[in-house]
């Protein structure tokens with residue numbers, strides 16, 4: 001079955017009111033591929049600003065969420081508050097949150113369960129370190145992350161997977177087509193074996209890690225690359241070229 005091409009823009013901890021308004025204007029003025037599903041993730045405090053001014057065919061996402069309905073969790077943001085702000089997606093398990101903030105596979109899985117069961121789509125991130133790749137254990141690492149997710153979620157229909165090799169994030173060292181396709185195919189095979197044929201066939205698997213307007217078209221040709229989760233390049237006008245990379 002055809003999986004709808006999906007492009008996410010992860011702004012990370014970047015932007016100001018002025019710069020984000022400029023990004024929104026650039027997207028509003030652009031010709032975007034109508035067959036692409038586009039979601040941008042500004043820092044959460046800008047979600048209402050972005051939602052009210054952004055074209056309606058582009059969705060907005062958070063970069064994290066807490067897995068409790070509400071309450072005494074200082075500094076955290078709930079699913080209902082994100083929905084109230086116009087978000088329909090959230091990124092979860094980004095390697096920066098796993099490595100810097102110590103989010104475990106189990107915490108990421110619990111957040112994914114809570115978010116998808118309460119109305120948010122989830123862009124669930126996985127990927128290996130350079131050391132793990134050099135040890136040849138990339139698929140083992142990603143499979144372990146997937147197993148922790150499977151242990152807690154039963155509905156995969158609101159999950160998009162983003163494979164983001166840590167050694168490619170922010171480094172300019174994009175994975176080769178072969179490197180990316182190999183892992184994407186392994187993820188799809190894992191889903192087929194461990195979850196179901198349908199989930200394997202229907203789940204979008206995005207590539208993230210130094211994607212830009214020069215390398216996106218070639219990567220997008222790979223069978224199991226269904227889109228991108230873009231960091232730095234999502235802050236630039238050329239993000240439109242990445243959105244349109246299958247045209």
Ligand SMILES: O=C(COP(=O)(O)O)NO
Pocket residue numbers: 010094164168169170171172208209210211229230231232233
């Ligand atoms: O972390 C990333 C990728 O970042 P870059 O595109 O800047 O490598 N996406 O979530």
